[in-house]
Amino acid sequence: MKPDAALIVVDLQNDFLPGGALAVEDGDAIVPLVNRLALRFEDVILTQDWHPPGHISFASAHRGQPPFSTIELAYGRQVLWPDHCVQGTQGAAFAERLSVPHAQAVIRKGWHAHTDSYSAFLEADRKTRTGLAGLLRERGVRRVYLAGLALDFCVAWSALDARAAGFEVVVVRDACRAIDTGGSLASALQAFANAGIVCANAAEVEAGEV
Ligand code: VGL
Numbered sequence: 001m002k003p004d005a006a007l008i009v010v011d012l013q014n015d016f017l018p019g020g021a022l023a024v025e026d027g028d029a030i031v032p033l034v035n036r037l038a039l040r041f042e043d044v045i046l047t048q049d050w051h052p053p054g055h056i057s058f059a060s061a062h063r064g065q066p067p068f069s070t071i072e073l074a075y076g077r078q079v080l081w082p083d084h085c086v087q088g089t090q091g092a093a094f095a096e097r098l099s100v101p102h103a104q105a106v107i108r109k110g111w112h113a114h115t116d117s118y119s120a121f122l123e124a125d126r127k128t129r130t131g132l133a134g135l136l137r138e139r140g141v142r143r144v145y146l147a148g149l150a151l152d153f154c155v156a157w158s159a160l161d162a163r164a165a166g167f168e169v170v171v172v173r174d175a176c177r178a179i180d181t182g183g184s185l186a187s188a189l190q191a192f193a194n195a196g197i198v199c200a201n202a203a204e205v206e207a208g209e210v
Pocket residue numbers: 011016049081118149150151152153154155
């Protein structure tokens with residue numbers, strides 16, 4: 001068990017798996033890895049992308065805008081996505097083969113109709129907090145490990161915000177997959193390096209090397 005540490009499993013939901021509305025290539029390959037990795041952690045938090053119908057991040061909510069185009073919103077640039085992870089739908093449900101029964105909390109995010117939230121900590125307005133930092137601090141967590149989807153969006157923003165909130169951060173690289181649109185993967189990896197976020201593989205974490 002890793003003391004003072006938590007594993008955050010990001011958005012392992014049907015819509016991000018092959019066949020889903022916003023499928024991440026090879027996204028299903030990480031599920032067994034995450035299941036195994038989670039056995040090393042007493043504290044496990046799941047995040048769940050959880051949008052109301054007609055959410056502002058959906059291309060369908062903006063006339064004439066195709067999916068994967070970008071627009072300027074009040075809080076900044078927003079990528080427009082296919083409708084995905086609509087509250088209560090099968091697409092928003094966790095991957096069927098995800099098996100982390102000892103996880104204690106689910107942080108749902110992106111539920112404000114007019115604000116997206118890639119990050120598990122801070123919504124896209126960069127002001128509204130989800131409460132996750134407080135939860136982790138109250139439990140004495142100092143270091144967070146992140147795995148899940150997508151590496152270049154929700155994992156990346158969560159990792160950077162965790163670091164900004166004062167946690168040590170490890171991204172478990174092979175337990176993530178990326179969307180990689182418009183150079184997003186390269187910029188995420190560069191941002192990790194700039195922020196002092198460690199990238200490691202699951203085997204290194206399981207061996208206690210990281
Ligand atoms: C995500 C795009 C839109 C993610 C969520 O989980 O990375 N990406 N909503």
